[in-house]
Amino acid sequence: MIQIQDLHKSFDGAEVLRGVDFEIHDGETLVIIGRSGGGKSVLLKHLCGLLRPDAGRVIVDGVDIDPLSESELTPIRKKFGVLFQGGALFDSMTVFENVAFPLREERKLEEPEITRRVEQALTVVDLLKAKDKKPAELSGGMRKRAALARACVANPKYILYDEPTTGLDPVLADHINDLVLQTRDQLHVTSLAVTHDMTSAYKIADRIAMLHDGRIHAVGTPKEIQATTDPIVRQFIMGTAEIQTEVQRGTETVS
Amino acid sequence: MRDVCVYGGLATVWALSYAARGIMETVQRFRQFVIGQLNQLGSMLLLLLDIFKTTFSKRPRWRETVDQMYKIGWQSQAVVVVTGAFTGMVFAVQTYLQFHKVKMDTAVGPVVSVAMTRELGPVLTALMVAGRVGAAIAAELGTMKVTEQLDSMRSMGTAPVDYLAVPRFIALMVGLPLLTAEAMFFGIFSGYFVGVHMCGIDQAYFLNHMYQFTSAKDVASGLIKSVFFGMFIALISTYKGFNAAEGAEGVGRATTEAVVVSSLTVLIANFFLTVVFSKIIPV
Numbered sequence A: 001m002i003q004i005q006d007l008h009k010s011f012d013g014a015e016v017l018r019g020v021d022f023e024i025h026d027g028e029t030l031v032i033i034g035r036s037g038g039g040k041s042v043l044l045k046h047l048c049g050l051l052r053p054d055a056g057r058v059i060v061d062g063v064d065i066d067p068l069s070e071s072e073l074t075p076i077r078k079k080f081g082v083l084f085q086g087g088a089l090f091d092s093m094t095v096f097e098n099v100a101f102p103l104r105e106e107r108k109l110e111e112p113e114i115t116r117r118v119e120q121a122l123t124v125v126d127l128l129k130a131k132d133k134k135p136a137e138l139s140g141g142m143r144k145r146a147a148l149a150r151a152c153v154a155n156p157k158y159i160l161y162d163e164p165t166t167g168l169d170p171v172l173a174d175h176i177n178d179l180v181l182q183t184r185d186q187l188h189v190t191s192l193a194v195t196h197d198m199t200s201a202y203k204i205a206d207r208i209a210m211l212h213d214g215r216i217h218a219v220g221t222p223k224e225i226q227a228t229t230d231p232i233v234r235q236f237i238m239g240t241a242e243i244q245t246e247v248q249r250g251t252e253t254v255s
Numbered sequence B: 001m002r003d004v005c006v007y008g009g010l011a012t013v014w015a016l017s018y019a020a021r022g023i024m025e026t027v028q029r030f031r032q033f034v035i036g037q038l039n040q041l042g043s044m045l046l047l048l049l050d051i052f053k054t055t056f057s058k059r060p061r062w063r064e065t066v067d068q069m070y071k072i073g074w075q076s077q078a079v080v081v082v083t084g085a086f087t088g089m090v091f092a093v094q095t096y097l098q099f100h101k102v103k104m105d106t107a108v109g110p111v112v113s114v115a116m117t118r119e120l121g122p123v124l125t126a127l128m129v130a131g132r133v134g135a136a137i138a139a140e141l142g143t144m145k146v147t148e149q150l151d152s153m154r155s156m157g158t159a160p161v162d163y164l165a166v167p168r169f170i171a172l173m174v175g176l177p178l179l180t181a182e183a184m185f186f187g188i189f190s191g192y193f194v195g196v197h198m199c200g201i202d203q204a205y206f207l208n209h210m211y212q213f214t215s216a217k218d219v220a221s222g223l224i225k226s227v228f229f230g231m232f233i234a235l236i237s238t239y240k241g242f243n244a245a246e247g248a249e250g251v252g253r254a255t256t257e258a259v260v261v262s263s264l265t266v267l268i269a270n271f272f273l274t275v276v277f278s279k280i281i282p283v
């Protein structure tokens, strides 16, 4: 279980997170929705210690990770697989080498076993044919799938997805959603996805939380969120234009 | 008359306060600049410590190190050979023109060889490598930073210092002295060629005087300098790359700064190393 308690983070005086509280229960998929630039990626990076909070705590399986040094964090990070927004595949390596990277770095498995597991992971995401290509030769969807294979290959306990469907056409996006669900069912992972794609959120989420103004504004099952009367959540999930929020929130947003 | 005095007084006070404010703003800005620079120097020293610690505590990464030696060392040879050769040649011509006037033609040999081994070889090689390799390192690591590849590496439990910085560091500290030796050799050889075959200096005396006035100490001091230069270039370029600001613009700025700062550091450090070496290894 991951607990986030009163998390604060600012960059150069600009407050991005102002007291975020939530929990991710084992086995569930929690989706955090929120506007672009709202701090979703920043929040996600706190979970495995890539960013340090200004205040507040991140507790992974009962361990407060804030006091840990970069090297002490390694065992915690091994519990995570992270799918970054742009894939973040290593440019200098082939798809195969990218997916093999976490296994090779672990130095536990022999090379034939690594090959077997990498090819298996690539088969799942339907990329076995592209295994010798460099990321630059892949389309956006293929890159996301390769990154997904890399995130899952070491059998992590938690998977973090940063906008897994953003920038893909609806068919590809749905394919990624299916892969996310399949990963959950086969590996029994606990997942956190951040996105602003509501179709994707409804499809993969057990619970949805909305990040707004640096705090968790609402939490609920997809059904509850769909039925909510909260104006801010409604405005977001209906995708109405920004101008309305300014009116609805009145003076609060003038800055 | 009173009015004039009052207005004059007011104007003076106003002008003074304006000037004072200007000075204070300048002082303030200068203070921030100094603090910023010191901050950066501090972070660079921490990175250096981290690199040293990682080098000796983590398993060596042979593959990446050899890879970097190839990219940094092997592929820089053409640039370095051309630089060394033409510097040696032009140096031979210029010194010949001067020494010929006083009938000391054979002094060209030792002058070229001492200059190439002590100063020109190490400094020019380091400057060329700072431009070629420093830029490449900062651009590559900077791109990795802004596309979250460094974050993704850390998320998989591998430290970018371990996987990226240390191999580049070792490759430069080993590669730069080798390149410098190459530049020295080609500089002296082409100086010899120009001196003997173009300016008509007597071959035997040219070589004899060159051996007589060039010692192993000269070569050693040049090579030791280049180890330091390699360290500075590697440290500054990896630092600039790791700390690139967001976007393509950030990578561009990191690249430029890596080249400018490494080059200046090489030139400034060279002076101090020369002074120190002249104390430790007297000529």
Ligand SMILES: Nc1ncnc2c1ncn2[C@@H]1O[C@H](COP(=O)(O)OP(=O)(O)O)[C@@H](O)[C@H]1O
Pocket: A011, A012, A016, A034, A035, A036, A037, A038, A039, A040, A041, A042, A043
């Ligand atoms: N490393 C950083 N340094 C400075 N500002 C940052 C950094 N990372 C994110 N930010 C800022 O934090 C805000 C939230 O960014 P982000 O979490 O990427 O939003 P999103 O919800 O779209 O993922 C943005 O205004 C961004 O400029």
Ligand SMILES: [Mg+2]
Pocket: A037, A040, A041, A042, A085, A162, A163
């Ligand atoms: Mg984001």
